[in-house]
Amino acid sequence: MTVSGPRGRLLTTRRGLLGMAGAAGSGLLLPRHATAADQPAWRRPLAESDAVIAFGHTGPITDGGWSMVHDRGVQAVRRAFPRLRTIYVESVPYSADATRIFRQFVAEGAQMVFATSEYGDFIKDVSDRAPDVAFMECDGNNVTGNLGWYYVAHWYASYIIGIAAGLMTRTGKLGFLGSFPIPSVYASANATLLGAQSVNPSITMQAITINAWFDPQAATQAATALADNGCDFLCGIMDEPAYLRVAVQRGLKAAMWNTGMLNYGPEAYVSSVSLDFNDFYVSQVRDLLAGTWQPQGRFLTLGHGVDRDAWGPSVPESVARQADDMRTRILAGYVPFTGPIHDNHGQLRVPAGVTPSDLDIYHSDWAVAGVSGLE
C-alpha cells in the first residue's frame, strides 16, 4: 500500500477482497468464450455494490501529470458510486506484464477495465478472451465486441496555446518534448506549431523524443538541450513537469500538458493543455451499471474534458485575448486545420480547402513543415 494513496482505500480493499474471495470460490476461469447466443454480461444491469472497476495506469499516480489526472477520475467514480469497488495498478510496463496485469484484473472479478494509456495488443489479447468484461483503452485504436477507446482531442487546446507561443517567442524557435514519435505526439507538435505559425509563419519547432512518458531526468536534459539551441518557448507531452523547471532556470516560457502547473514555476508558466476525465469515467461506469455501455471510440472535446488552463501571470493581456478569441471560435465549431498543410519533407499532406477530421488528426504520423526532430 502506497503511503501517498488516497484515504479510504483500506476499506475498499478489504471489502473488495471479500468479494474477490467469493468470485474465486465460484470458479472463475479464463478464458471463457461467450457463445453467440449468450449476451455479454455488460449488457445486463449491474448492482453498484457488485461492481469492480479496474484501472491500469502507465505511471505512478503521484506523477503530477497524466496518471494523477486519471487517478482524479478514479476518485470521482468513487465519490459518485461509493458502494462499488475500484482497483488500480500503477506503472504498468509496456511488456507482456501488461497482459498479465489486465488478466489479473479479470481474474479478480472486474467487470470494467480501463487502460489509461495505449497498451495495444496487450489489452486486446486479454479483452478477446474475456468477452464478459468491458474494456476501454485511452489513446487506443481498436473497437471490438467489448473493447473501445477514448482520447482527448487535445490539438485544439494545443493550437490555442500555439497562438500564444507564436506571439511570445523572441527567437522564433519553439522547443517540444515528446515521449515517442507516435500520433498523439505528432498531433500535439503539429497543432502547437500551426497555431504559432498562424500569427508568424516563420516560426519553427525543434522536437526531442526521450523514449519515456515519465523520466524527469531525461526530460530535464532534453529541455536544457533545447534551451541551448535557442528555443525560448518549451512545450510538449510529458507526464510530469520537469521541463517547466528548466524554463524557470533559463528564463524561458513554457506551456504544459495534463493539468494546471502554475505552482511549479509561475514566472515561466504560460498555460497547459488541461485534462479532466472525471465526467467521462463517471458516465462510463453509469452506463455499465445500467447495462447500456457500448464499445466505441470517443473523443473528449474542447470544453468537455480538455481545455487550456488559465493563463499564467506573465502572459500579456493582448496575447491572452488573441488566443482566447480563437478558443471562442473553435467552441463555436471552427476547425483551424484547413489545408494546404505540408509536412516537413515538403510533401502536401492536407490539400487546400480540405479539413481533416479528428480521427485523421488522431492518426497523424507526420510532422508539419517547420518541425525538426520528428520524421
Add this chain to the structure above:
Amino acid sequence: MATRAFQRLPTAPAGRILMLRLVAIILSLFIIACVLALSGHSPLMLAELIIHSTLGSRFGLEDLALFMCPLLLTGAAVTVCGTIGLWNIGAEGQFYAGAIAATGVALGVHGSALTVLPLMTIAGIVGGMAWITVPTLARAYAGVNEIITTLLLNFIASLLTYYLTTGPWRDRISGAQVSTQRISVSIPEMWGIVHWGFPVAIVIVIGLALVLSRTRWGYEIRIGGANPEAARYAGIPVRLRIISVMLLSGGLAGLAGMFEVAGTVHRLQGGMANNFGYLGIVVAVLARGSCLNVIPAALLMALILDSGIVMQTQQLSASVILAITGLILFMIAIGDELAHYRPLARTTPQGTAAGSKVS
C-alpha cells in the same frame, strides 16, 4: 586456542540446500505477512488470492508457464556460460538482438508460418549469437572481462530496439507506440495462452543438461570451468570451448527473444525484454549451476513475479513488490550460505593426536 562452533564446508549437500531454502522462503513469507498485516492488509486473504491466481487455477498456471518460457531460456543461457566459469550478464541484450532479428525476418519475409517461423527461429538464435560475438572474442583472445562487455551491450541493444520501433520499423498501421506492426505469424498456442515455445524451452533445457553430462564437449566444458589449468593440462582447447559456450549462451537468450516476439508479444516492442535477461542470472544462481535445476528455479522465479503482479492489483505499489522480491531472494541466498555450515563438535587438541600418530 580459539574454538569455533561451526565449520564451513566447500560443498553443501543438495538436500540441505533445499531444506534451508524452504526455511528461508517460509521465513520471508512470515516477515512479509507481518509487514502487510501492520499496514492494514489481510495476509491470509492475499495468500489465498495469490495461490488462486498462480498455482490454484488454470488461468494462473497459464500465466506461470508463459512467465517461465523466457526465464527457462535466459536461465539456461547464464547457466551454460557459468559451466565454463564465465558470467553472461548480457542475456538481456542478446534477448533483444534475437527479438530484433526474428522480427526483421517476420517483417521482411512473407509466407506461411511453416516457412517463416523456422526462419525466425534461426534469425533469433543467430541474432543472440551475433550480440555476444564481440565479448566472446574479446574474452577468448584478449582476456577482456566478459561481465562488463556483455552488460554494456545490453544498453545498446535496448536503445537499438527503441530506435527501430520508433523509427524505421515503427507501426504505421495502428500507430501503436514504441512498437512494430503486429507480425503475421505466431507460435501456435498449445494450452490457453501458453504457446508451444514453453514445451520447447523445457526440452531445450533438458537437452542441454544431457549435452553437458553426456557429451565429450560437455565434459570438456565442465573441466574448463572447474579448473582451466587442468583443462590445459589435459589438452582441452579451452579458448575454442569458451567461444562455443558463449555463442551457445547468446543463442539461447536470442531464442528467448524470438519466442517472446512470436509467442507472446507478437511485435518488437521497446522494453519487451522485461528484465528477463537479468532475471536469467537470478534463475541461474538459484539453479546453482545445474541445467536441470533451471526448471524449478524458473518456476520459483515465475511464481515470485506472478505473485508480484497479483499483489499490485491489491494496491501494493511496484516498489513494495520489488522490495518483497528482493527480500525472498536475499533470504534464499542466506539459506544457501548457511547450508555450507555444520556444527563442529569440540575436538581433542590436535597436537596430541598427531604427535602420537607419528612418534
Add this chain to the structure above:
Amino acid sequence: MNKPSNPNGRAPGTPPVLQLRGIGKFFPGVIANKDVDLDVWPGEIHALLGENGAGKSTLMNVVTGIYQPEEGEIILDGYGQTFTSPQEAIRAGIGMVHQHFKLVEAFTVAENIHLGWDEAPRIASPAVMEARTQEISERFGFPVRPDARVCDLSAGEQQRVEILRVLARKARLLIMDEPTAVLTPEETRELFRALRAFRAQGNAVIIISHKLDEVMEISDRVSILRGGRKIGTFNTADCNPSMLAATMVGRDIVRRDMRTRPEGAAPIAPEPIMQLRHVSVRDDRGVETLRDVSLDLHGGEILGIAGVAGNGQRELTHVLTGLMARTSGEILLDGALVDRADPALFAAAGVGHIPEDRLRSALAPSLSITANMALREYAQPPIGRHGLYDATAAGALAHDIAGLAQVNIPDFAMPIRNLSGGNQQRLVARREIRIASRVLVAAYPARGLDIGAIATMLGYLTDLRDQGVAVVFISEDLEDLLNVSDRIGVMFHGRLMSVIPAAGADIATIGMLMGGREPADIQAGAAQ
C-alpha cells in the same frame, strides 16, 4: 645442540632478541615443527634454510603470532611471551614481510604505510602522510616514492614498502620470507645493503631462503630445518654451499638398490624416445628459467632429477609434457621434431604427467571423482565415442583406478576435493601411469606421502621402467633418487649441471652440483 655463538662481541648478559625453546606445532597428520630451538641475537642476520615443507614458514608463523605453538616457549629479550594474534607480535617488535605482499594496490605508498597503524594521525591529508612516509623512508634507508600507487611499482619497490610498513611500527626483528624470489639482481643487492644497515643499528633479521649463494652472502649464521626439526645452527663463515645443500636435503641415506631389474624386465632401449636439444625457456618477464638443456630419455630407464626446488624443474616438466613452449632448441619424439607445445599431442603419444601441484593443475576439485579420473581418457573409447561421453564407462574407469591405487571411495560422485591430499595424489599417479605407455614425467610424486606410500609410489615407477617406459623422476629427496634412478641429473638456475650414473654417485658431488659448482671444478678438486 649448538652453543649460541656471539657474533658481534656484544656485552655479556645481553639476551637474544628472540629465543625459541622446544617449539612444536602439529597439523592433522603432519608434524610441522618439533623440538625447535633457535636464538637470534641483536645485530645479526640469521638465515633459516630448508626445503619446501621443512617447516620454515610454520615456524615463522608461530613467531609472528599467526599460529600458536602446541609445545615450547617463545622468549623475547629474556621474557617469555605468548602471542594470540599478529598484532601482539607487531607490538612486541616482530615484523614479517611475506613472500606475497599484503598491500592495497589501488592505494598510494603513503596510504599503505599508514593503513592500520596506531600512530597514524587521526585526520591526515595526503600531504601529511606523504611527508611522514618520506621521513620514515629516509630514516631507515629504504627509498620509496610516497605518492606513487602501489600497482605502479616494481616488485622490489613494493617490497620496500612492505619493509617500511614493518619498520615504521618499530620492529626490532624483521622476518623476511623468500625476499629475493621476486627481485632482480640489482634489487637484491640494494635489499642486502639496506638489511646490513638495519643490522648495524643493533636490530636482527631472520631471512627464509633456499638459495644457497644468497644465504652465504648475507647471513651471519644459518639454521637448517628438515622435516620440521632443526638440524643445526652454523656460523656462515664456516659453511660452503655444497655442505649446506647436503645438510638441507640429505637425511641419513639408506641406499637400497631398486635399480636391479627383475627377470624379464625390458632392457634400457638404445634409441631414445624423447630428446631435448639445447632447449631454453624464458618466462613472461624475460628471465631464462630453463637454459640450454639437452637430455635423452630411454625406454626402460629412470632418469632422476635432483636440485633445490625452483631451479627449473617446473619448466623442464612442462616442456617434457607439452604444457610450455620452448623459446629455443629442439624436442624430438621418436626422432621426429615436435614443433607444437600441445599437451594433447604429448598425451596421445603416451606421455603421462604427474604434476607437482596436483590439485591446482591436474584435477578439477569441484567435479566428481569419476569426472576427474576420466580426464586423460574421455576422448577415447569406451568413454568417448562419436562425440559422446559415457558416464557409465567413466565410472568403471574411476573404479579401476581407485582399485589399483588402493583408495577406498564411498561415493564416486562426490567432489574430488573431499578426498585427502594423499588419496588425490595416488589417484592422479595411477591415472597418469595408465596412459604413460612411453614416458612418465613424475614431479615430486612422493611429496606428502607417508613412508609406506612412498615405497608404493617408487614401486610404480620401477614397474613402469620394467615395462620399457622412460621415467623422469623429479624429487628433492636424494635417498629416493639414488635408490630408483639409473642416472641422475642435477638442476641449478635452470641449467642441467650434469647427468651422472646413480650407481656410483656420491652425495657430496650431488650436493656441490645443487649448490651451483661447475662439474669441471668438482672433477678438478677430486683430481688434486
